Amino acid sequence: MSGQAASYYTGEGFGQGQPQPGYNYNGQNNGKYQQPQYQQPEYQQPAGYQQPAAEPKPPPPYQQNMPQSGYSFDEAFKVEKPKWNDLWAGILLIAVFLGYAAVSGLTIHKYATNKGFSGGGIYDATNDFSLNTNTLVLFIFVLVVALVLSWLYFMGARYFTKTFIWATGILNIVFALATGIYYIARKQYGGGIVFLLFGVFAIICFISWIPRIPFTAFMLQTAMDVARGYGHIFLVSALGGIVTVAFSAWFSVTLVSIYVAYEPDSSGTNPSCANGGCSRAKVIGLVVYVTFAMYWFSEWIKNTVHTTIAGVYGSWYFWSKSAGGMPKGSTRGAFRRATTYSFGSISLGSLIIAFIQMLRQACSIAQRHEAAQGNLIGSIAMWVLGCFISLLDWLVTLFNRYAFCHIALYGKAYIPAAKDTWTMMRDRGIDALVQDCLMGPVLTMGSTFVAYVCALLAYLYLQFTKPAYNNDGNFTAVIMAFAFLIGLQICQVFMTPIGSGVETIFVAMGWDPQVMINDHPGIYYKLVELYPQVQQAVHA
Helix, strand or coil, X not given: CEECCCCCCXXXXXXCCCCCCCCCCXXXXXXXXXXXXXCCXXXXXXXXXXXXXXXXXXXXXXXXXXXXXXXXXXXXXXXXXCCCCCHHHHHHHHHHHHHHHHHHHHHHHHHHHCHHHHCCCCCCCCCCCCCCHHHHHHHHHHHHHHHHHHHHHHHHHHHCHHHHHHHHHHHHHHHHHHHHHHHHHCCCHHHHHHHHHHHHHHHHHHHHHHHHHHHHHHHHHHHHHHHHHCCCHHHHHHHHHHHHHHHHHHHXXXXXXXXXXXXXXXXXXXXXXXXXXXXXXXXXXXXXXXXXXXXXXXXXXXXXXXXXXXXXXXXXXXXXXXXXXXXXXXXXXXXXXXXXXXHHHHHHHHHHHXXXXXXXXXXXXXXHHHHHCCCHHHHHHHHHHHHHHHHHHHHHHHHHHHHHHHHHHHCXXXXXXXXXXXXXXXXXXXXXXXXXXXXXXXXXXXXXXXXXXXXXXXXXXXXXXXXXXXXXXXXXXXXXXXXXXXXXXXXXXXXXXXXXXXXXXXXXXXXXXXXXXXXXXXXXXXXXXXXXXXXXXXXX
Protein backbone atom coordinates (compact mmCIF):
# COMPACT_ATOMS: atom_id res chain seq x y z
CA MET A 1 0.00 0.00 0.00
CA SER A 2 1.33 3.39 -0.90
CA GLY A 3 1.73 5.60 2.17
CA GLN A 4 1.81 9.34 1.96
CA ALA A 5 3.54 12.10 3.84
CA ALA A 6 5.03 10.10 6.69
CA SER A 7 6.52 12.84 8.74
CA TYR A 8 9.80 13.38 10.43
CA TYR A 9 11.32 16.32 12.16
CA THR A 10 14.24 18.01 10.51
CA GLY A 11 15.33 20.85 12.72
CA GLU A 12 18.58 22.39 11.53
CA GLY A 13 20.17 19.97 9.10
CA PHE A 14 18.37 16.98 10.58
CA GLY A 15 17.78 13.65 8.89
CA GLN A 16 17.50 14.57 5.23
CA GLY A 17 15.87 11.65 3.49
CA GLN A 18 15.34 9.62 6.66
CA PRO A 19 11.87 8.09 6.95
CA GLN A 20 9.72 8.60 9.98
CA PRO A 21 6.55 6.51 10.07
CA GLY A 22 3.46 8.14 11.46
CA TYR A 23 1.22 11.07 10.66
CA ASN A 24 2.17 14.35 9.12
CA TYR A 25 1.87 17.56 11.04
CA ASN A 26 -1.52 18.32 9.50
CA GLY A 27 -2.89 15.21 11.19
CA GLN A 28 -3.35 13.30 7.89
CA ASN A 29 -3.22 9.53 7.93
CA ASN A 30 -0.07 8.23 6.24
CA GLY A 31 -1.95 5.42 4.56
CA LYS A 32 -0.53 2.50 6.43
CA TYR A 33 -3.70 1.98 8.52
CA GLN A 34 -7.06 3.45 9.31
CA GLN A 35 -6.98 6.13 11.94
CA PRO A 36 -8.34 4.65 15.19
CA GLN A 37 -11.70 5.88 16.36
CA TYR A 38 -11.87 7.12 19.90
CA GLN A 39 -13.57 9.80 21.89
CA GLN A 40 -11.03 12.43 22.67
CA PRO A 41 -11.42 13.41 26.32
CA GLU A 42 -12.47 16.91 27.15
CA TYR A 43 -9.51 18.83 28.37
CA GLN A 44 -9.19 22.23 30.01
CA GLN A 45 -6.02 24.19 29.56
CA PRO A 46 -4.15 24.30 32.87
CA ALA A 47 -3.70 27.57 34.68
CA GLY A 48 -0.69 29.47 33.46
CA TYR A 49 -0.50 27.74 30.07
CA GLN A 50 0.61 29.97 27.22
CA GLN A 51 0.20 29.14 23.56
CA PRO A 52 3.59 28.74 21.88
CA ALA A 53 4.65 31.81 19.99
CA ALA A 54 5.37 29.92 16.80
CA GLU A 55 4.66 26.41 15.57
CA PRO A 56 7.69 24.38 14.47
CA LYS A 57 8.42 24.33 10.79
CA PRO A 58 6.58 21.35 9.24
CA PRO A 59 8.87 18.66 7.87
CA PRO A 60 9.11 17.76 4.20
CA PRO A 61 6.94 14.83 3.04
CA TYR A 62 8.38 11.38 2.59
CA GLN A 63 6.82 8.76 0.33
CA GLN A 64 7.07 5.10 1.29
CA ASN A 65 5.46 1.81 0.37
CA MET A 66 4.58 -0.40 3.30
CA PRO A 67 2.57 -3.64 3.28
CA GLN A 68 -0.39 -3.88 5.63
CA SER A 69 1.08 -6.88 7.45
CA GLY A 70 4.16 -9.06 7.64
CA TYR A 71 6.77 -6.32 7.30
CA SER A 72 10.10 -6.53 9.10
CA PHE A 73 11.98 -4.08 11.28
CA ASP A 74 14.31 -3.26 8.38
CA GLU A 75 11.30 -2.44 6.19
CA ALA A 76 9.65 -0.31 8.87
CA PHE A 77 12.86 1.66 9.49
CA LYS A 78 14.50 1.39 6.14
CA VAL A 79 18.03 2.64 5.54
CA GLU A 80 18.28 3.53 1.85
CA LYS A 81 22.01 2.85 1.55
CA PRO A 82 23.10 0.85 4.60
CA LYS A 83 26.79 0.93 5.43
CA TRP A 84 29.08 0.07 8.33
CA ASN A 85 29.34 3.41 10.13
CA ASP A 86 32.38 4.41 12.24
CA LEU A 87 34.04 1.14 11.30
CA TRP A 88 37.42 2.24 12.67
CA ALA A 89 35.99 2.36 16.22
CA GLY A 90 34.57 -1.13 15.87
CA ILE A 91 37.91 -2.49 14.62
CA LEU A 92 39.72 -0.75 17.50
CA LEU A 93 37.32 -2.30 20.03
CA ILE A 94 37.98 -5.75 18.59
CA ALA A 95 41.75 -5.14 18.72
CA VAL A 96 41.58 -3.97 22.35
CA PHE A 97 39.47 -7.00 23.25
CA LEU A 98 41.92 -9.38 21.57
CA GLY A 99 44.76 -7.69 23.47
CA TYR A 100 42.80 -8.12 26.68
CA ALA A 101 42.27 -11.81 25.90
CA ALA A 102 46.01 -12.25 25.25
CA VAL A 103 47.00 -10.57 28.53
CA SER A 104 44.36 -12.58 30.38
CA GLY A 105 45.47 -15.89 28.88
CA LEU A 106 49.14 -15.29 29.68
CA THR A 107 48.61 -14.14 33.25
CA ILE A 108 46.00 -16.79 34.11
CA HIS A 109 48.44 -19.43 32.83
CA LYS A 110 51.11 -18.11 35.21
CA TYR A 111 48.58 -18.03 38.04
CA ALA A 112 47.56 -21.64 37.38
CA THR A 113 51.18 -22.77 37.10
CA ASN A 114 51.99 -21.40 40.56
CA LYS A 115 48.57 -21.86 42.14
CA GLY A 116 50.01 -23.34 45.35
CA PHE A 117 51.90 -20.11 45.96
CA SER A 118 48.66 -18.06 45.82
CA GLY A 119 46.61 -20.60 47.77
CA GLY A 120 43.47 -22.54 47.03
CA GLY A 121 41.12 -20.68 49.37
CA ILE A 122 40.83 -17.77 51.74
CA TYR A 123 43.59 -18.40 54.28
CA ASP A 124 46.20 -20.78 52.79
CA ALA A 125 48.21 -18.48 50.48
CA THR A 126 52.01 -18.30 50.73
CA ASN A 127 51.85 -15.10 48.71
CA ASP A 128 51.86 -12.31 51.29
CA PHE A 129 52.70 -9.29 49.12
CA SER A 130 50.09 -9.13 46.33
CA LEU A 131 46.53 -10.12 45.45
CA ASN A 132 45.94 -13.87 45.64
CA THR A 133 43.16 -16.46 45.83
CA ASN A 134 41.78 -14.71 48.90
CA THR A 135 40.99 -11.73 46.65
CA LEU A 136 39.49 -13.98 43.99
CA VAL A 137 37.05 -15.42 46.55
CA LEU A 138 36.13 -11.85 47.51
CA PHE A 139 35.31 -10.98 43.90
CA ILE A 140 33.12 -14.09 43.64
CA PHE A 141 31.10 -12.81 46.61
CA VAL A 142 30.91 -9.38 44.98
CA LEU A 143 29.62 -10.87 41.72
CA VAL A 144 26.91 -12.84 43.51
CA VAL A 145 25.78 -9.82 45.56
CA ALA A 146 25.79 -7.55 42.49
CA LEU A 147 23.77 -10.07 40.49
CA VAL A 148 21.16 -10.64 43.21
CA LEU A 149 20.74 -6.95 44.11
CA SER A 150 20.57 -5.89 40.45
CA TRP A 151 17.89 -8.46 39.67
CA LEU A 152 15.87 -7.50 42.76
CA TYR A 153 16.17 -3.84 41.83
CA PHE A 154 14.96 -4.61 38.30
CA MET A 155 11.99 -6.56 39.70
CA GLY A 156 11.19 -3.61 41.95
CA ALA A 157 11.05 -1.31 38.94
CA ARG A 158 8.86 -3.79 37.11
CA TYR A 159 6.23 -4.29 39.78
CA PHE A 160 6.42 -1.27 42.12
CA THR A 161 6.96 1.80 39.98
CA LYS A 162 6.22 4.71 42.32
CA THR A 163 7.51 2.88 45.41
CA PHE A 164 10.63 2.04 43.41
CA ILE A 165 11.47 5.74 42.99
CA TRP A 166 10.87 6.59 46.65
CA ALA A 167 12.82 3.55 47.82
CA THR A 168 15.80 4.44 45.64
CA GLY A 169 16.14 7.91 47.11
CA ILE A 170 15.61 6.83 50.72
CA LEU A 171 17.98 3.84 50.50
CA ASN A 172 20.75 6.03 49.09
CA ILE A 173 20.35 8.54 51.93
CA VAL A 174 20.24 5.88 54.67
CA PHE A 175 23.15 3.92 53.22
CA ALA A 176 25.36 6.99 52.78
CA LEU A 177 24.74 8.24 56.33
CA ALA A 178 25.09 4.78 57.90
CA THR A 179 28.32 4.10 56.00
CA GLY A 180 29.73 7.48 57.02
CA ILE A 181 28.94 6.81 60.67
CA TYR A 182 30.46 3.33 60.45
CA TYR A 183 33.71 4.62 58.94
CA ILE A 184 33.99 7.30 61.64
CA ALA A 185 33.38 4.65 64.32
CA ARG A 186 36.24 2.68 62.74
CA LYS A 187 38.35 5.86 62.90
CA GLN A 188 38.40 6.13 59.10
CA TYR A 189 37.60 9.85 59.36
CA GLY A 190 38.32 10.82 55.76
CA GLY A 191 36.01 8.19 54.26
CA GLY A 192 33.39 8.82 56.96
CA ILE A 193 33.16 12.54 56.29
CA VAL A 194 33.01 11.97 52.54
CA PHE A 195 30.07 9.57 52.93
CA LEU A 196 28.30 12.00 55.26
CA LEU A 197 28.70 14.73 52.64
CA PHE A 198 27.35 12.31 50.05
CA GLY A 199 24.34 11.65 52.32
CA VAL A 200 23.63 15.39 52.71
CA PHE A 201 23.88 15.83 48.93
CA ALA A 202 21.49 12.88 48.44
CA ILE A 203 18.98 14.47 50.85
CA ILE A 204 19.03 17.75 48.90
CA CYS A 205 18.57 15.91 45.60
CA PHE A 206 15.72 13.80 46.92
CA ILE A 207 13.80 16.79 48.26
CA SER A 208 14.04 18.40 44.81
CA TRP A 209 12.70 15.15 43.32
CA ILE A 210 9.41 15.01 45.20
CA PRO A 211 7.30 17.28 42.91
CA ARG A 212 8.47 15.34 39.84
CA ILE A 213 7.91 11.81 41.14
CA PRO A 214 4.32 11.39 39.76
CA PHE A 215 5.47 12.37 36.24
CA THR A 216 8.46 10.02 36.40
CA ALA A 217 6.39 7.18 37.86
CA PHE A 218 3.91 7.46 34.99
CA MET A 219 6.68 7.36 32.37
CA LEU A 220 8.18 4.33 34.10
CA GLN A 221 4.78 2.61 34.24
CA THR A 222 4.25 3.31 30.53
CA ALA A 223 7.63 1.80 29.68
CA MET A 224 6.86 -1.28 31.80
CA ASP A 225 3.45 -1.73 30.15
CA VAL A 226 5.06 -1.72 26.72
CA ALA A 227 7.76 -4.12 27.89
CA ARG A 228 5.15 -6.61 29.06
CA GLY A 229 3.28 -6.57 25.77
CA TYR A 230 5.89 -6.24 23.05
CA GLY A 231 9.21 -7.72 22.05
CA HIS A 232 11.54 -9.60 24.37
CA ILE A 233 12.64 -6.70 26.54
CA PHE A 234 12.94 -8.61 29.82
CA LEU A 235 14.83 -11.41 28.07
CA VAL A 236 17.30 -8.94 26.57
CA SER A 237 17.84 -7.40 30.01
CA ALA A 238 18.51 -10.82 31.57
CA LEU A 239 20.89 -11.91 28.81
CA GLY A 240 22.77 -8.60 28.92
CA GLY A 241 23.14 -8.90 32.69
CA ILE A 242 24.36 -12.50 32.50
CA VAL A 243 26.96 -11.65 29.84
CA THR A 244 28.17 -8.74 31.98
CA VAL A 245 28.45 -10.97 35.07
CA ALA A 246 30.45 -13.52 33.07
CA PHE A 247 32.77 -10.84 31.72
CA SER A 248 33.18 -9.34 35.20
CA ALA A 249 34.15 -12.78 36.53
CA TRP A 250 36.74 -13.08 33.76
CA PHE A 251 38.02 -9.60 34.61
CA SER A 252 38.29 -10.51 38.31
CA VAL A 253 40.43 -13.57 37.57
CA THR A 254 42.58 -11.56 35.15
CA LEU A 255 43.12 -8.76 37.65
CA VAL A 256 44.28 -11.13 40.38
CA SER A 257 46.44 -13.05 37.90
CA ILE A 258 48.28 -9.88 36.83
CA TYR A 259 49.37 -9.24 40.42
CA VAL A 260 50.37 -12.88 40.91
CA ALA A 261 52.33 -12.97 37.65
CA TYR A 262 54.22 -9.67 37.75
CA GLU A 263 54.17 -8.15 41.26
CA PRO A 264 57.83 -8.06 42.42
CA ASP A 265 58.80 -9.21 45.91
CA SER A 266 61.89 -7.93 47.67
CA SER A 267 62.53 -11.34 49.21
CA GLY A 268 62.41 -13.05 45.82
CA THR A 269 59.77 -15.60 46.81
CA ASN A 270 57.45 -15.06 43.82
CA PRO A 271 58.07 -18.08 41.54
CA SER A 272 56.55 -16.21 38.57
CA CYS A 273 59.47 -13.77 38.77
CA ALA A 274 62.20 -16.42 38.86
CA ASN A 275 63.28 -15.60 35.32
CA GLY A 276 62.85 -11.85 35.67
CA GLY A 277 60.31 -9.65 33.89
CA CYS A 278 58.47 -8.51 37.03
CA SER A 279 58.08 -4.85 37.93
CA ARG A 280 55.62 -2.55 39.63
CA ALA A 281 55.40 -0.48 36.44
CA LYS A 282 54.34 -3.54 34.42
CA VAL A 283 51.62 -4.36 36.97
CA ILE A 284 50.26 -0.80 36.88
CA GLY A 285 50.36 -0.67 33.08
CA LEU A 286 48.53 -3.99 32.65
CA VAL A 287 45.94 -3.16 35.32
CA VAL A 288 45.19 0.16 33.60
CA TYR A 289 44.89 -1.60 30.22
CA VAL A 290 42.57 -4.40 31.36
CA THR A 291 40.47 -1.95 33.39
CA PHE A 292 40.04 0.30 30.37
CA ALA A 293 39.17 -2.74 28.22
CA MET A 294 36.67 -3.85 30.83
CA TYR A 295 35.03 -0.42 30.88
CA TRP A 296 34.88 -0.20 27.10
CA PHE A 297 33.54 -3.70 26.51
CA SER A 298 30.96 -3.52 29.31
CA GLU A 299 29.83 -0.11 28.00
CA TRP A 300 29.50 -1.65 24.55
CA ILE A 301 27.33 -4.43 26.00
CA LYS A 302 25.16 -1.86 27.81
CA ASN A 303 24.76 0.36 24.75
CA THR A 304 24.05 -2.60 22.48
CA VAL A 305 21.26 -3.63 24.86
CA HIS A 306 20.02 -0.02 24.89
CA THR A 307 20.05 0.28 21.09
CA THR A 308 18.22 -3.03 20.71
CA ILE A 309 15.53 -2.02 23.19
CA ALA A 310 15.22 1.43 21.59
CA GLY A 311 14.37 -0.32 18.32
CA VAL A 312 11.55 -2.23 20.03
CA TYR A 313 10.09 0.89 21.68
CA GLY A 314 10.38 2.83 18.43
CA SER A 315 8.47 0.08 16.66
CA TRP A 316 5.78 0.26 19.33
CA TYR A 317 5.47 4.04 19.15
CA PHE A 318 5.19 4.31 15.37
CA TRP A 319 3.62 1.01 14.32
CA SER A 320 1.73 -0.69 17.18
CA LYS A 321 -1.61 0.87 16.12
CA SER A 322 -1.10 0.32 12.39
CA ALA A 323 -3.15 -2.17 10.39
CA GLY A 324 -0.18 -4.55 10.27
CA GLY A 325 0.78 -4.07 13.88
CA MET A 326 4.35 -4.22 15.14
CA PRO A 327 7.05 -5.16 12.60
CA LYS A 328 7.90 -8.85 12.70
CA GLY A 329 11.02 -9.66 14.67
CA SER A 330 11.55 -6.14 16.01
CA THR A 331 13.92 -7.34 18.73
CA ARG A 332 15.97 -9.47 16.34
CA GLY A 333 16.00 -6.76 13.68
CA ALA A 334 17.15 -4.06 16.09
CA PHE A 335 19.85 -6.34 17.55
CA ARG A 336 21.07 -7.30 14.08
CA ARG A 337 21.42 -3.64 13.08
CA ALA A 338 23.16 -2.79 16.38
CA THR A 339 25.75 -5.53 15.86
CA THR A 340 26.37 -4.93 12.15
CA TYR A 341 25.91 -1.51 10.55
CA SER A 342 25.83 0.34 13.90
CA PHE A 343 28.56 -1.70 15.60
CA GLY A 344 31.20 0.98 14.99
CA SER A 345 28.92 3.82 16.09
CA ILE A 346 28.07 2.08 19.37
CA SER A 347 31.78 1.33 19.88
CA LEU A 348 32.65 5.01 19.39
CA GLY A 349 30.06 6.25 21.87
CA SER A 350 31.15 3.59 24.36
CA LEU A 351 34.80 4.60 23.97
CA ILE A 352 34.07 8.17 25.09
CA ILE A 353 32.25 6.94 28.19
CA ALA A 354 34.97 4.39 29.00
CA PHE A 355 37.65 7.09 28.99
CA ILE A 356 35.68 9.34 31.36
CA GLN A 357 34.91 6.44 33.66
CA MET A 358 38.60 5.56 33.84
CA LEU A 359 39.25 9.06 35.16
CA ARG A 360 36.46 8.64 37.71
CA GLN A 361 37.91 5.29 38.78
CA ALA A 362 41.33 6.90 39.32
CA CYS A 363 39.72 9.61 41.49
CA SER A 364 37.86 6.97 43.48
CA ILE A 365 41.05 5.03 44.21
CA ALA A 366 42.90 8.21 45.13
CA GLN A 367 40.06 9.35 47.43
CA ARG A 368 39.96 6.02 49.28
CA HIS A 369 43.76 5.96 49.56
CA GLU A 370 43.80 9.46 51.06
CA ALA A 371 41.00 8.48 53.46
CA ALA A 372 42.90 5.36 54.56
CA GLN A 373 45.98 7.51 55.22
CA GLY A 374 43.91 9.88 57.35
CA ASN A 375 44.41 12.81 54.96
CA LEU A 376 41.04 14.53 55.33
CA ILE A 377 41.76 17.47 53.00
CA GLY A 378 43.14 15.24 50.26
CA SER A 379 40.19 12.84 50.57
CA ILE A 380 37.62 15.64 50.26
CA ALA A 381 39.52 17.21 47.35
CA MET A 382 39.50 13.89 45.46
CA TRP A 383 35.81 13.48 46.25
CA VAL A 384 34.99 16.93 44.86
CA LEU A 385 37.04 16.22 41.71
CA GLY A 386 35.29 12.88 41.40
CA CYS A 387 31.91 14.64 41.63
CA PHE A 388 32.82 16.91 38.70
CA ILE A 389 33.97 13.92 36.65
CA SER A 390 30.76 12.06 37.58
CA LEU A 391 28.73 15.05 36.39
CA LEU A 392 30.64 15.01 33.09
CA ASP A 393 30.03 11.27 32.86
CA TRP A 394 26.30 11.79 33.42
CA LEU A 395 26.07 14.52 30.77
CA VAL A 396 27.97 12.55 28.13
CA THR A 397 26.01 9.38 28.94
CA LEU A 398 22.75 11.29 28.57
CA PHE A 399 23.95 12.71 25.26
CA ASN A 400 24.96 9.23 24.10
CA ARG A 401 21.76 7.45 25.03
CA TYR A 402 19.49 9.75 23.06
CA ALA A 403 21.85 9.60 20.09
CA PHE A 404 21.69 5.80 20.21
CA CYS A 405 17.89 6.00 19.95
CA HIS A 406 18.38 7.67 16.56
CA ILE A 407 21.05 5.15 15.56
CA ALA A 408 18.72 2.27 16.50
CA LEU A 409 16.00 3.34 14.07
CA TYR A 410 17.85 5.04 11.24
CA GLY A 411 21.35 3.60 11.21
CA LYS A 412 23.27 6.88 11.08
CA ALA A 413 26.91 7.36 12.08
CA TYR A 414 27.50 8.40 15.68
CA ILE A 415 28.38 12.09 15.32
CA PRO A 416 25.66 13.01 12.76
CA ALA A 417 23.07 11.09 14.81
CA ALA A 418 24.12 12.90 18.00
CA LYS A 419 23.99 16.33 16.36
CA ASP A 420 20.63 15.70 14.68
CA THR A 421 18.98 14.26 17.76
CA TRP A 422 20.01 17.09 20.04
CA THR A 423 19.08 19.73 17.46
CA MET A 424 15.64 18.18 17.28
CA MET A 425 15.28 17.88 21.06
CA ARG A 426 16.36 21.47 21.65
CA ASP A 427 14.10 22.91 18.96
CA ARG A 428 11.14 20.81 20.09
CA GLY A 429 11.70 21.52 23.77
CA ILE A 430 12.18 17.84 24.60
CA ASP A 431 15.37 18.73 26.50
CA ALA A 432 13.24 20.44 29.17
CA LEU A 433 11.05 17.33 29.39
CA VAL A 434 14.15 15.16 29.82
CA GLN A 435 15.53 17.36 32.58
CA ASP A 436 12.29 17.14 34.57
CA CYS A 437 12.06 13.36 34.29
CA LEU A 438 13.90 11.61 37.11
CA MET A 439 14.37 8.28 35.35
CA GLY A 440 18.07 8.78 34.62
CA PRO A 441 18.99 10.02 38.12
CA VAL A 442 16.91 7.26 39.75
CA LEU A 443 18.63 4.50 37.80
CA THR A 444 22.03 6.10 38.41
CA MET A 445 21.37 6.30 42.15
CA GLY A 446 20.12 2.71 42.19
CA SER A 447 23.21 1.42 40.37
CA THR A 448 25.43 3.48 42.66
CA PHE A 449 23.69 1.97 45.70
CA VAL A 450 24.47 -1.55 44.46
CA ALA A 451 28.06 -0.48 43.75
CA TYR A 452 28.51 0.96 47.24
CA VAL A 453 27.13 -2.21 48.81
CA CYS A 454 29.73 -4.18 46.84
CA ALA A 455 32.50 -1.79 47.96
CA LEU A 456 31.38 -2.07 51.59
CA LEU A 457 31.34 -5.86 51.26
CA ALA A 458 34.94 -5.72 50.03
CA TYR A 459 35.96 -3.54 52.96
CA LEU A 460 34.30 -5.81 55.53
CA TYR A 461 35.79 -8.91 53.89
CA LEU A 462 39.29 -7.47 54.13
CA GLN A 463 38.69 -6.52 57.75
CA PHE A 464 37.50 -9.98 58.77
CA THR A 465 39.83 -12.21 56.70
CA LYS A 466 42.90 -9.99 57.25
CA PRO A 467 44.95 -11.23 54.26
CA ALA A 468 48.71 -10.94 54.83
CA TYR A 469 49.24 -8.90 51.66
CA ASN A 470 47.01 -6.15 53.08
CA ASN A 471 48.48 -5.85 56.58
CA ASP A 472 49.34 -2.21 55.96
CA GLY A 473 46.02 -1.50 54.16
CA ASN A 474 47.68 -0.47 50.89
CA PHE A 475 45.38 -2.64 48.77
CA THR A 476 42.11 -1.68 50.47
CA ALA A 477 41.39 1.32 48.24
CA VAL A 478 42.19 -0.59 45.04
CA ILE A 479 40.08 -3.63 45.91
CA MET A 480 37.13 -1.49 47.05
CA ALA A 481 37.32 0.53 43.83
CA PHE A 482 37.20 -2.59 41.66
CA ALA A 483 34.34 -4.05 43.73
CA PHE A 484 32.49 -0.75 43.19
CA LEU A 485 33.19 -0.94 39.45
CA ILE A 486 31.89 -4.50 39.13
CA GLY A 487 28.68 -3.75 41.04
CA LEU A 488 28.05 -0.54 39.10
CA GLN A 489 28.50 -2.06 35.64
CA ILE A 490 26.37 -5.14 36.35
CA CYS A 491 23.46 -3.13 37.75
CA GLN A 492 23.61 -0.57 34.95
CA VAL A 493 23.30 -3.27 32.30
CA PHE A 494 20.35 -4.88 34.10
CA MET A 495 18.57 -1.52 34.38
CA THR A 496 19.35 -0.31 30.85
CA PRO A 497 16.05 -1.47 29.24
CA ILE A 498 13.99 0.56 31.75
CA GLY A 499 15.73 3.82 30.89
CA SER A 500 15.75 2.91 27.18
CA GLY A 501 11.97 2.80 27.05
CA VAL A 502 11.47 6.25 28.58
CA GLU A 503 14.24 7.80 26.47
CA THR A 504 12.94 6.35 23.20
CA ILE A 505 9.42 7.60 23.92
CA PHE A 506 10.77 11.12 24.50
CA VAL A 507 12.81 11.09 21.30
CA ALA A 508 9.95 9.64 19.24
CA MET A 509 7.61 12.34 20.60
CA GLY A 510 10.07 14.91 19.30
CA TRP A 511 10.31 13.29 15.89
CA ASP A 512 6.55 13.03 15.42
CA PRO A 513 4.35 14.28 18.29
CA GLN A 514 1.16 13.79 16.26
CA VAL A 515 1.60 10.03 16.51
CA MET A 516 1.49 10.32 20.29
CA ILE A 517 -1.73 12.36 20.15
CA ASN A 518 -3.46 10.21 17.52
CA ASP A 519 -2.18 6.73 18.33
CA HIS A 520 -1.59 6.93 22.08
CA PRO A 521 -4.14 9.49 23.32
CA GLY A 522 -4.49 7.97 26.78
CA ILE A 523 -0.78 8.39 27.41
CA TYR A 524 -0.71 11.90 25.97
CA TYR A 525 -3.60 13.29 28.01
CA LYS A 526 -2.32 11.67 31.19
CA LEU A 527 1.04 13.33 30.51
CA VAL A 528 -0.72 16.68 30.09
CA GLU A 529 -2.52 16.14 33.37
CA LEU A 530 0.68 15.33 35.28
CA TYR A 531 3.00 17.65 33.40
CA PRO A 532 1.08 20.52 31.69
CA GLN A 533 4.27 21.89 30.13
CA VAL A 534 4.21 18.93 27.74
CA GLN A 535 1.81 20.97 25.59
CA GLN A 536 4.59 23.46 25.03
CA ALA A 537 7.39 20.93 24.77
CA VAL A 538 5.47 18.62 22.42
CA HIS A 539 3.00 20.64 20.43
CA ALA A 540 1.82 19.59 17.00
